[in-house]
Amino acid sequence: MTIIGALDLAAVLVFALTGALAASRSQLDIVGFIFVACLTAVGGGTLRDLMLGRDPVFWVSAPHYILIAAGAAIVVFFTAHLLESRYRTLLWLDAFALPVAVSAGVGVALSVGALPVIVVTMGVVTGCFGGLMRDVVCNEVPLILKQGELYATAAFAGALSGWGAMWFGLAEGWALLVAGGVTFLLRAGSLALGWRLNAYKPRPPKTRP
Amino acid sequence: MTIIGALDLAAVLVFALTGALAASRSQLDIVGFIFVACLTAVGGGTLRDLMLGRDPVFWVSAPHYILIAAGAAIVVFFTAHLLESRYRTLLWLDAFALPVAVSAGVGVALSVGALPVIVVTMGVVTGCFGGLMRDVVCNEVPLILKQGELYATAAFAGALSGWGAMWFGLAEGWALLVAGGVTFLLRAGSLALGWRLNAYKPRPPKTRP
């Protein structure tokens, strides 16, 4: 198995767990769990492959991705009640899935010889869109839009670092590790320590005298 | 016309009617009716074709699909006021469109030689995503997420049965009939008789003594 294949697999597994947890918060049945888990697991990578013109998308020619996502959903269906806080678990699993997916996106874009801007964009797309679809479909506030949290920012900084590491001469494997590491560091720092960027705040409107 | 072409056509027509009814509930104008009807009608099949790498997607090379969806929207615009309950009509039309689209998805996936997991997945995608887009855009609660209703479950069981029927040696036409029949039976049973799967229910939190 290639590095990229392994990264896609890990991202699919962990994102599937977050999708199933979101399904549990919406109190769906077991097929609903599988549906949301698969959507979250392959959503970002599917968009990446469509935009890059990889044909067909990664999970169509290798069906174990779907089976793994479905298996993860079934496990969560029967064990989620053991968790103390399903939302906190979802947040932290998502924080592990995001960096892996960003690495996978950067790796795939490099492997098709994409230009630097596109490499970074594909890292962000692969990382962020699975979770975004999960949140839109389950009617949760998208994590990517939560004020003051580093989410798209973590993905963007990670993808940029990964590309930068390549540019400075690191081997691809190490560069993908840098991409994932920076993404995880920023996202986990945001979750655990409250790291944040300033959100846009309009000045209060001037009142007429 | 091939079997698959006929199934796509029937799914387009009936899903367009449901889209137009959703537009009537959002009180759109006639172009809004056409827009939502077309989105619902071709949404699921478009995703299927993109993922399978069919190029271009089915309705681009055969524009009568769009014309039929638009025509259905116009008919609904002028006749929806005659309906006693537009939502009940929407639900039942959707229950007819879902099985046809599941069959079309299974049929297309078989025709490109997809693996069994992908055949079932494409049945579910083709069946469910048109209605999901309709509901997200019109701000309705997605039918697929309604607790205790068989929707994704009906599509999944239908697609699986269709593939199973092929595996047991039935001709493709009959297998597609099985796929559609099982889907409709489960969905209609859920609507009319309240058939349901258990939804995930967390145990009540333990209270400290």
Next chain:
Amino acid sequence: MTIIGALDLAAVLVFALTGALAASRSQLDIVGFIFVACLTAVGGGTLRDLMLGRDPVFWVSAPHYILIAAGAAIVVFFTAHLLESRYRTLLWLDAFALPVAVSAGVGVALSVGALPVIVVTMGVVTGCFGGLMRDVVCNEVPLILKQGELYATAAFAGALSGWGAMWFGLAEGWALLVAGGVTFLLRAGSLALGWRLNAYKPRPPKTRP
């Protein structure tokens, strides 16, 4: 640069501004601005290219589109507080972006030899979906669904006029100008003068005597 390239570029720039303004209304951070701006800027054209089977999509092989959208987002982040009404500015910028994107959609569809129905459809898709994604992700009421406003209608009428102009023998450049002009006229008339189509209004239910 071709006419179509210039239209895509203009649509990307102006839609990016509207995306950044929507991000400012959701009080995102600067990377959030860039994310929503890029999504809005390339969303419609990406869908168009995927459906027409253009491979890869337009901005993947020409990364300046993404850089321009990101630059526009950064400018808005630091200057939006100078605006008197960010929503009014968003509405009017969107009214400029819509016609340009409709023209780009019509132009691309003509350039790949699409059939008339598809030319018109691609005009509407390219024009409307970037803004629709922006509104769904930022949780605004989609402009396309606002009752009584000409939005999809303006795009539809514009795309149809553009195709009609070609059919009557106008050169492609002029036909695209007609498409954009008609779209802008209708959209601006709707915003400034309240032009509208009748929305669907169900008759009040008959009360039993």
